[in-house]
Amino acid sequence: MTDDSELAGLRRNAEGGAAPDLYRWASALLRRGAAEPARAAYARAAAQGLAEARIEFARMAMHGIGGDTDLSAAHAALDQAERAGSAVAGYFIALMAVGRGDFAAAEHDRRLLAAVRAEYPPALRAAALLFGRRHDDEAAQNACLQLLERAAAHGDAIAARLLAERLLRGEGCAPQPQAAAELIGQLRAHGARIELPPIAVGAPAQRDAAPADAVSLADAAQPVALAPLSAHPRVGQVDALLSADECRLLVAQAQPSLRPSQTVDERSGRAVPNPLRDSSDASLDPAGEDLALRLAQWRMARAAGLDLVHGEHLTVLRYAPGQAYRPHRDYLSPQAQARDRPQAGDRLRTVCVYLNAVEAGGATEFPHAALAVTPQAGRALVFDNLDADGRPEPASLHAGTPVLAGEKWLATLWLRERPYRAF
Numbered sequence: 001m002t003d004d005s006e007l008a009g010l011r012r013n014a015e016g017g018a019a020p021d022l023y024r025w026a027s028a029l030l031r032r033g034a035a036e037p038a039r040a041a042y043a044r045a046a047a048q049g050l051a052e053a054r055i056e057f058a059r060m061a062m063h064g065i066g067g068d069t070d071l072s073a074a075h076a077a078l079d080q081a082e083r084a085g086s087a088v089a090g091y092f093i094a095l096m097a098v099g100r101g102d103f104a105a106a107e108h109d110r111r112l113l114a115a116v117r118a119e120y121p122p123a124l125r126a127a128a129l130l131f132g133r134r135h136d137d138e139a140a141q142n143a144c145l146q147l148l149e150r151a152a153a154h155g156d157a158i159a160a161r162l163l164a165e166r167l168l169r170g171e172g173c174a175p176q177p178q179a180a181a182e183l184i185g186q187l188r189a190h191g192a193r194i195e196l197p198p199i200a201v202g203a204p205a206q207r208d209a210a211p212a213d214a215v216s217l218a219d220a221a222q223p224v225a226l227a228p229l230s231a232h233p234r235v236g237q238v239d240a241l242l243s244a245d246e247c248r249l250l251v252a253q254a255q256p257s258l259r260p261s262q263t264v265d266e267r268s269g270r271a272v273p274n275p276l277r278d279s280s281d282a283s284l285d286p287a288g289e290d291l292a293l294r295l296a297q298w299r300m301a302r303a304a305g306l307d308l309v310h311g312e313h314l315t316v317l318r319y320a321p322g323q324a325y326r327p328h329r330d331y332l333s334p335q336a337q338a339r340d341r342p343q344a345g346d347r348l349r350t351v352c353v354y355l356n357a358v359e360a361g362g363a364t365e366f367p368h369a370a371l372a373v374t375p376q377a378g379r380a381l382v383f384d385n386l387d388a389d390g391r392p393e394p395a396s397l398h399a400g401t402p403v404l405a406g407e408k409w410l411a412t413l414w415l416r417e418r419p420y421r422a423f
């Protein structure tokens with residue numbers, strides 16, 4: 001059967017108006033990039049109470065796919081699905097809520113736990129990483145490994161990879177290089193391109209007394225204490241902001257879409273090689289974000305004292321030996337602001353998290369502060385790009401110095417003055 005005759009068949013079935021047929025047709029449309037009719041068909045199936053259709057419709061409405069962003073329609077669809085018993089709908093309600101200062105943790109912990117019990121892989125992965133942060137709690141470490149195993153057993157390749165890295169290094173367990181090699185072999189056999197940068201467990205974050213059978217999203221919302229490095233320009237640092245698992249998560253999610261760094265040419269509007277940096281990078285689209293990734297970004301936003309809605313799309317950079325980010329400032333030209341959500345204003349603050357320790361080179365330098373910061377997995381650097389009056393701050397000049405040996409992986413979150421994302 002050709003692609004088109006398959007679609008025509010699905011459309012004929014959908015004409016009968018039954019929710020499962022509408023759902024299948026919508027999914028086929030979406031796979032072919034026809035987002036608008038797909039969203040309309042999901043909406044019709046959702047109106048008949050089909051949980052999967054309510055969730056797919058909500059995801060499209062959340063991210064403005066196939067029509068405008070409509071958070072209240074997304075919430076209504078997810079609420080209905082959750083009340084009808086869908087734990088996955090609850091997971092998405094929690095995902096939307098994460099990132100705000102007024103986050104009602106207990107309510108969403110319950111949702112995450114329900115999605116874990118329903119064996120929903122993204123929930124298993126997020127819960128695993130929350131437990132994994134409790135470095136000196138043996139029961140939590142066991143829970144982390146078990147949850148990663150369960151997610152991997154459901155086909156979650158990223159969880160399998162995170163598990164392999166822990167087994168390889170004996171994190172939370174005895175080293176099991178054989179089991180790790182088998183897992184990595186299986187992933188490669190399924191086409192995964194895996195290179196494992198050496199990311200060791202960072203210094204333990206604060207000890208957490210919570211019992212290991214209770215996931216706690218509030219862990220992600222802990223206030224972050226920055227150690228000031230410079231007052232002018234304003235630069236602060238915090239170690240172990242992200243755990244080793246979270247660093248690896250960011251690398252794993254970015255790796256498939258890395259491409260040579262480019263920039264938009266101001267005159268032609270076209271993407272051209274970036275004269276400032278010769279790294280590779282990937283921008284992680286919020287439409288593809290899972291809860292674990294949002295929690296990591298939320299922690300980054302917290303370090304900057306802002307809600308996650310201020311964050312642009314997270315960028316992950318990889319520098320090979322010899323590659324660098326030449327001296328620059330992160331604030332935007334008026335043209336660049338006008339092109340990309342002008343209502344959000346300029347880039348108020350930048351948060352960079354090193355995702356590995358670099359063998360040699362790769363420090364971040366602030367010439368006006370005579371400051372050089374050495375990469376270390378999980379270490380975050382937070383700095384202001386604007387002065388106290390909101391004007392571009394020339395002293396925020398900074399550079400990623402050339403990597404001399406090994407690779408450097410870095411995640412950057414640029415935070416605007418006003419909300420940039422819908423949630």
Ligand SMILES: O=C(O)CCC(=O)C(=O)O
Pocket residue numbers: 325330350352362363364365398399400401410412
């Ligand atoms: O690579 C670095 O150390 C600096 C990165 C940076 O300046 C940025 O991402 O804006």
Ligand SMILES: [Fe+2]
Pocket residue numbers: 328329330350398
């Ligand atoms: Fe920068």
